[in-house]
Amino acid sequence: MSVLVFADSSEGKFKKTAFEVVSYGKKVAEQQGSDMLVLTINGGDASELYAYGAEKVIEVKNDLPSFNAKAYAAVIKQVVEAKAANTVIIDSSIDGFTVAPLVAVAIEAGYASNVVDLPSSTSPFIVKRKAFSNKGFNNTEISTGNKVVGVAKNSYGAHENVVSGSVESFDATLPDLGVKSESISKATGVVSIADADIVVSAGRGMKGPENWGMIEELASVLGAATACSKPVSDLGWRPHGEHVGQTGKPVASNLYIAIGISGAIQHLAGVNASKVKVVINSDPDAPFFKAADYGIVGDAFEVVPQLIEKLKAFKQA
């Protein structure tokens, strides 16, 4: 019986979420009184994982050009069987969400996704997960012997815990891939909403796309990703990939700054999982003021430039 953590990577670099799941897996292994194995597929430098408590890293190297759900699920299954693992922990990157259900079927496991905390009990195995678009939680019992746990982004966090680890290489057989990667396009030089610790988001209150310069500048001072409300992307002021909310992207950042966004329920559904929410809005009755932690009632065109200047000074101090 052991815990197998899948540490996902992209282009040979571990994703930030990989460190979260390793931290989480370490604790679950302790709770179960078992050991933890960390699996990487064409991953990064294993010593980065040692920093989060990974003593045993299983490396699979092959010539897969990029993520492939079927192949990754097959590799995970082979490692589960070879190492007699019973609990598989997977992150909440899009790839994590894609491969986890395949793994669950392959190893006949119950799967709980969007898990926000350590198991409250490991026998029976009960975890707390987000549901109803962040308007509730459900405590789920996984009743099967094998289990798959998907850990929600930024919920448990990455916890440094330096150990001296070792690497074992593992030969896995790949199935027919079924789906072939043709090309990948990634925005370079910008922080993606999924990875960002801080998100600066703006709404229709910005009046037009020509006013986004200060939003981008604020984001760059903070090392943040930029985002927007739905009407803003519908109007074509910003790309669709930036639309946050029920029908757009979910945000689980540490800090979410909402500028000129009213805070309609559909928008809030996508930002509830963020830890600290700040709202800047000229309308004191905007619903966002009920959902946020900090706020300034004021005109964005006055507040944001001041915020940029003061933050620059703050960063330099």
Add this chain to the structure above:
Amino acid sequence: MKILVCISHVPDTTSKINFTDNNTKFDTNGVQYVINPYDEFSLTRAMWFKEKQGASVTVVNVGDASTEPTLRKALAIGADNAVRVNVAPTDGLMVAKELAEVVKNGGYDLVLAGKESADYNGQMVPGMLASLVDFNFVNACVGLEVDGTAVTLDREIDGGEEKVSSVLPMVVAGQKGMVEEKDLRIPNMRGIMMARKKPLSVVEPIGAATSTATKDFEKPAEKGAIKLVDNVDALIDLLHNEAKAI
């Protein structure tokens, strides 16, 4: 092409979420049910195939009789027929197994679903279904074309998009971007009238076992009142010293 679209019956996005029976049951009181918003993208794409390339479109839901109005709505939007698997869903794997039976018996080429349902947000049924019936699978799809049996897709990845190719039969989990939002369909009067006459067959479940169970629910902790400040210095101070967010 025979298309099956999986339709999840979920509370409308504006619904108040409450629990009853000592927080063990979802309170359906006053809740308006709709076609899962993610499924709408897939259903609309299916309509496009039907109209542009010729395809038959079946919609399916695993649920008790209370979900029929949602299936009728999908018929009113233009699906040809509907199937309801007569069992209240309890977990993702059980739903996937019931759907797999429908897929195996129906000879479908393309199964479309939404990447998650807006109630339990599991993000698991489409992938599990694909594995169970051994179809190719693409998740978080934002673009889908079919030419004969060749399929080209765009899928969202963290920080970008990936173009992939595959072949039918496939399960594809769609999301916003798969079709333009302005193209999403609302049933019109004629559609609603026609939907009444379209076949909605009820099949009995195979009795798939569940692998997870909800013990109880919780609501998010009540939020403390917002701290309003009137200048950016105070805001920066709070964010740094109190919230430790910068």
